[in-house]
Each structure stands twice: as C-alpha cells, then as structure tokens.
Amino acid sequence: MPRKKTFAVIGLGRFGSSVLKELIKFDYEVLAIDINEERINAVANIASHAIICDSTDEEALVNIGIKNIDHVVVAIGDNVQASILTSLIIKELNVSEITVKSQNSYHERVLKKIGITDIIHPEQDMGKKIARRISSSFVSERLELSKDHSLLELRATGRIINKTLLELNLRNKMGINIVAIQRDNKLIIPDADETIKNEDLLILVGSNVSLEKFEKQLLL
Ligand code: ATP
Numbered sequence: 001m002p003r004k005k006t007f008a009v010i011g012l013g014r015f016g017s018s019v020l021k022e023l024i025k026f027d028y029e030v031l032a033i034d035i036n037e038e039r040i041n042a043v044a045n046i047a048s049h050a051i052i053c054d055s056t057d058e059e060a061l062v063n064i065g066i067k068n069i070d071h072v073v074v075a076i077g078d079n080v081q082a083s084i085l086t087s088l089i090i091k092e093l094n095v096s097e098i099t100v101k102s103q104n105s106y107h108e109r110v111l112k113k114i115g116i117t118d119i120i121h122p123e124q125d126m127g128k129k130i131a132r133r134i135s136s137s138f139v140s141e142r143l144e145l146s147k148d149h150s151l152l153e154l155r156a157t158g159r160i161i162n163k164t165l166l167e168l169n170l171r172n173k174m175g176i177n178i179v180a181i182q183r184d185n186k187l188i189i190p191d192a193d194e195t196i197k198n199e200d201l202l203i204l205v206g207s208n209v210s211l212e213k214f215e216k217q218l219l220l
Helices: 014-025 037-044 058-063 080-090 105-113 121-136 171-176 208-218
Strands: 007-011 029-033 050-052 071-074 097-100 116-121 137-143 149-155 176-182 187-188 200-206
Touching: 007 014, 014 029, 014 037, 029 037, 037 050, 058 080, 071 080, 071 137, 080 097, 080 105, 105 116, 121 137, 149 208, 171 176, 171 200, 200 208
Parallel strands: 007 029, 007 071, 029 050, 071 097, 097 116
Antiparallel strands: 137 149, 149 200, 176 187, 176 200
C-alpha cells in the first residue's frame, strides 16, 4: 500500500484548527504547530502530534522534522511577517507542497515572489460562495470546477417536474449533465428514463452560462 500523505498545520486560529480537524477526520497524520501554548493544548488530544514552536525559528522547525512532511499549511493570519518568514523557511527546506493563507494583497505579492503558488484567501472565498448561494433562491451548493464550469446542487421545481431526463434533453440542448439525484435520503445515478420529482435534490454540472439559463428558464 502506498504511504499516506503527511500534513502539518502551522497556526491554530479558527482557520488552521478547522483545516487540522478536517484532515484528522479523513484519517491523515497531522502535525500541529503554534507558538501559543493554549492553542496547542486545545488541539493536543486530536492532532497526531502537537508542538509549541516559533515557526520563524528555522532550527526548531528542522528539529521537529518539518522536512519529512509532505504538505505544510501556513495558517498564521495577523502576523504577516511571521507568515512570510515561515513560508520562506519551509520553501527553502524543500517541502514539496505548501499552502499559505494570505491576509492581504501585499502579503500575497511577497508570497508569490518567494515562490509560493498555493495561496488562499478563506474569508474572501467564503464571502463569494455565500453571496452566490443567497443570491439564488434555488441553489443550495455551488462548487467551481473551473473558471467557466460549476457543479450545482439545487431543489427541483417548476417546469422540470414530472419530466424524464430524456424529455428534458439537457445534455444536448444546454450542455448540462444531471449527474445525481438525491431523493428520500437515497442517491440515484439517473438513467435517461428517470422522472424528476418535486423536491428532488439535483446535482448538475455545466457551464456557468448554461446553468444560469437553466435556473432562469426551467425552474420557474
Ligand atoms: P483565525 O482568523 O484563523 O481565527 P486568529 O485571528 O485566531 O486566526 P492569527 O493571528 O491568524 O489568529 O494566528 C493564527 C495562529 O498563528 C495563532 O494561534 C498564533 O498563535 C499562531 N502564530 C502566530 N505567529 C506564530 C509563529 N511565529 N509561530 C507559530 N505560530 C504562530
């Protein structure tokens, strides 16, 4: 069996702790690092290892074996200088995958200059996601698959009720695929003769343009 990927999360604020908990849920080995003892104590019983350490101290990072970690997440927020220094050290230690939470555009520019490519902005991304969700009365979940394509989860209503997928012919007419239907807590991978029922939860994939057209024309 291939060895399971190992992770480290540096900075255990709300964001870092939430990344840590989710990785643990997926059964990964995760090393938790923070300069603050209380933050370390708060995760000590869930993280695989939890260590109090100033991540701007290169020697300390080397001593805890950061070089052996496959993917390091730098989740230090307010202290931009500490985030940049930590990222630089980890980059120079040749950790193969690095994800850094950026606080603002200057922070991001410096991170790019030192060669960090996976830079995330959780607050902005979540804001965008929530704005999209609340601006559509139908869509309950949206996942961007690329710049132009999304996966949507929405409640069936309007003109599509009691029609089969063949009758709707969304794939040919609009380039939209209904990939799954959730009904009565069961997931159905639909055939062409599946009939859409009121309140079905549909999972669709298509271009953003055609998904918007679908919402405006067929769900009313
Ligand atoms: P969030 O917005 O995710 O809730 P926060 O506002 O609670 O974060 P931040 O200032 O973003 O806190 O810092 C996140 C964590 O990073 C804190 O727990 C802090 O102790 C830790 N941290 C800051 N500097 C260092 C450092 N040099 N080494 C290790 N950990 C650090």
